[in-house]
Amino acid sequence: MTHDRSASPLIFGGAAQSPRAALPVLPPLALYIHIPWCVRKCPYCDFNSHTASPVLPEEEYVDALLADLDQDLHAVYGRELTSIFFGGGTPSLFSAAALGRLLKGVEQRIPFAHDIEITLEANPGTFEQEKFVAYRALGINRLSIGIQSFQQAKLEALGRIHNGDEAVRAAGMARQAGFDNFNLDLMHGLPDQSLEDALSDLRQAIALKPTHLSWYQLTLEPNTVFWNQPPTLPEDDTLWDIQEAGQALLAEHGYAQYEVSAYAQPGRPARHNLNYWSFGDFIGIGAGAHGKLSHPDGRIVRTWKTRLPKDYLNPAKSFQAGEKALTNDEMPFEFLMNALRLTEGVESRLYPERTGLSLESLAEARREAEQSGLLQVEPTRLAATERGQLFLNDLLQKFLT
Known part of the structure; x- marks a missing residue:
């Protein structure tokens, strides 16, 4: 299949603004690949899945x-890829042969x-587990497995198609397939969930000894x-009790919270996500994928791709649905919306370095x-206090202009 498509995007937010300083060094570059299909759409899911x-x-x-990637190569500027993330949808529905051809390309x-x-999102179903060895052989070296819960009643309420035994x-x-680095994705605050239900799920996840846990509220x-x-x-009140008890349990077992909903063993935070939160660059390819790309002249551009798979696969339509260059006024919020999610900030x-704007421009709001x-009094870091982490929206509002 060949694609002869215009790379001309729709331009939004292109108002004139004062010049921004050239970026002395471009940030690290990552790649996000969206595969939009699932066996079934979950009732809580608002991702672009079909x-x-x-x-x-x-x-x-x-x-x-x-072909989509080819149209974004102008923004690489000689950099190498530090991480790749296959998200979805359910990327593990694709065969190892297809993913291998893609990675080679x-x-x-x-x-x-x-x-x-290189991270691949996968579900616990037996069909997908059978592919793990083949995925590892391709150079995929990290899995993110969507467990959500180990309890059958909760899985049914969430519309999940696996059972607790498959999750384990x-x-x-x-x-066994050679993944010494993997994440388990777990939710709390589920329908009719008690404190003990939530902690039981968390204990089971910890017993499986993942290197990383994404634990977040529905x-x-x-x-x-x-x-x-x-x-x-x-x-x-129950949600608060779950949050407090769960965080204590995770800390007790050596999982340090480094982001709002991310916990990792020492040296095992997700590098791809750290790049997002530290305002790094990422190319986004696939139906509905988003990207953020910096240019040496100081321009920072967010992009988004055509959302529906049938349109994305239609040679008559552009891959890129739109782009927006960030203005100077938007930059503080855009940067800190990511950076302040990190418990230690940046x-x-x-x-x-990553916005082309002076630190002094933040002084009053800071x-x-x-x-x-809400913000730590620390000249060399931008980091929320414990209270600031609880009221992150209030903290970010102070940097809106």
């Missing part, structure tokens, strides 16, 4: 992904760092089944945030 047909258009989609276009992290086996099979998002037909969720020097007890 129910898969019996036969997936693997070959056509890989061709499209590589990517590496022919952009060199890989010698220690590149998936971790073992990942390790939220009801617009345009989902749960939004239109909300289930009965735990009371706020070094202050990253702000001028002082107000510090006086409010």
Whole structure:
């Protein structure tokens, strides 16, 4: 399948603004690859995912992904890829052969760092576990397994198609396949969930000894089944008890919280996500994928791709649906919205390095945030206090202009 598509995007937010300083060094570069199909759409999911047909258009989609990547190569500027993340949807629905051809094509276009992290999202179903060995042989060196819960009633309420036994086996099979680095994705605040239910899930996950745990509260998002037909969720007091007890349990077992909902063993945070949160660059390819790309002249551009798979695969349509150059006024919020999710924040020097704006331009809002007890009084770091982490939206509002 060939694609002869215009690379001309729709331009939004292109108002004239004062010049921004050239970036002395471009940030690290990552690649996000979106594979939008799932066996079934979960009722809580607001991601760009679509129910898969019996036969997936693997070959056509890989061709499209590589053609999409070709149109973003102008923004590489000689950098190598530090990480790749296959997200979805359910990327592990694709065969190892298709993913292998894709990875080979990517590496022919952009060199890989010698220690590149390549993560694949996978579900615990037996069908996908059988592919783990083949995925590892391709150079994929990290899995993110979507467990959500180990309890059958909770899995059914969430619309998940695996069972608790499969979830337990998936971790073992990942390790047997050679994955010494894997994440388990777990939710709390589930329909009718008690404190003991939530801690039981967490204890089971910890017993499987993942290197990383994503542990986060279920939220009801617009345009989902749960939004239109909300289930009965735990009371706020129970949610608070779950959060406090769960964080203590994770810390007790050596999982340090380094981001709002991310916990890792020493030396095992997700490098791909750290790049997002430290305002690094990432190319996004695939249906509905988003990207953020810096240019040496100081321009920082967010991009988004055509959302529906049928349109993304249509040669008559552009891969890119739109782009927006960030203005100077938007930059503080955009940078800190990511950086302040990290429990330790970031070094202050990253702000001028990655935005082209002076640290002094933050001074007034920074002082107000510090006086409010939301931002740490630390000249060399930009980091929220414990209170600031609890009221992150309030903290970020201070940097809106």
